[in-house]
Amino acid sequence: MLIPEPVQRLIDAFSRLPGVGPKTASRLTFFMLRGGEDLSLELASALQELKANTAVCQQCFNITGVGRTLCEVCAHPRRDPAQICVVEEPLDVLALERTGGFEGHYHVLDGALNPIEGIGPDDLHIKELTARVAAGTIKEVIIATNPSIEGDATAMYIQQQLAPFGVRLTRLARGLPVGGDLEYADQNTLLRALSGRQDLGE
């Protein structure tokens, strides 16, 4: 064995991260070896404190600071509790918040339906979503799952579950990405952009 055990161990740990292959893992490890002690220790302590110092919002399942029952969005007095946006992951909340275009609350499912990987409705926070809608204050549910097969299946399932409550159900628009080029758009996106075309001058 040419690689000392502690080095190989870190390479193995890095390799388990998504999108990090063995080559990147070695590069990161040797960067750590050459780089100052402080980055490895900072990364180690940030990792250790991550779970200990974060909590999950009891209402929308977004990530929040430890000791809080509601996340910043749910606890915000100006946000509209009548409109909720259903997303797959906390990262999606961040992406939507960055747009500054949504003033309602969120609901994080923690994934999408995926029969192949054995993820069914009970593995997601769908029951809790139904309960929130059943409580009566919600007027619109914007389903913002990913535009993928799993995201579409999840959206359809949620639609069926929420239909009896008579709330407005919407889904994020699909079409050409801003700054995109018609010529390079794939067939499905172009079809969606066509079928979802909007009237001008209204």
Place this chain on the structure above:
Amino acid sequence: MLIPEPVQRLIDAFSRLPGVGPKTASRLTFFMLRGGEDLSLELASALQELKANTAVCQQCFNITGVGRTLCEVCAHPRRDPAQICVVEEPLDVLALERTGGFEGHYHVLDGALNPIEGIGPDDLHIKELTARVAAGTIKEVIIATNPSIEGDATAMYIQQQLAPFGVRLTRLARGLPVGGDLEYADQNTLLRALSGRQDLGE
């Protein structure tokens, strides 16, 4: 602040890794949040023990296990101490070892000359290389610095330093990568492949 502090802290730590931008850093962090506790703790402990349990070979500056003065290559009874291969980083040693085509010793410089970043000859293990060659057992020095401007400058500097000792100085061949396509080779590589052409049938 929408992102809880412990989450942001880990995102910041990941962002400092080479090749990891803010988006990848968030993805890794949220992967850690969703994934099992064991991976974050394993990664944290591997990071903490990396420096504590590794040492640098006193002869070639390669990475080795703690408590050892020589690395596995330098300590190996069958490796030829008369031939040394000069590389920039420990990762380069691994790459060469993987080929199985080199039976000599190594010398890790810990970088390459880079005036823009202020890396001069004294920041690299060049003095130690000169001392090893001056000791007299070495017959050939293969300079295997990267085929880059910095690597070439370093090779040239080493060549000047070692010239008085009369040892054989060589450099890794340049040319078309195996499995590559002539059509896609860049001009410089093609020029090198031409000027370094080898006779057939000898």
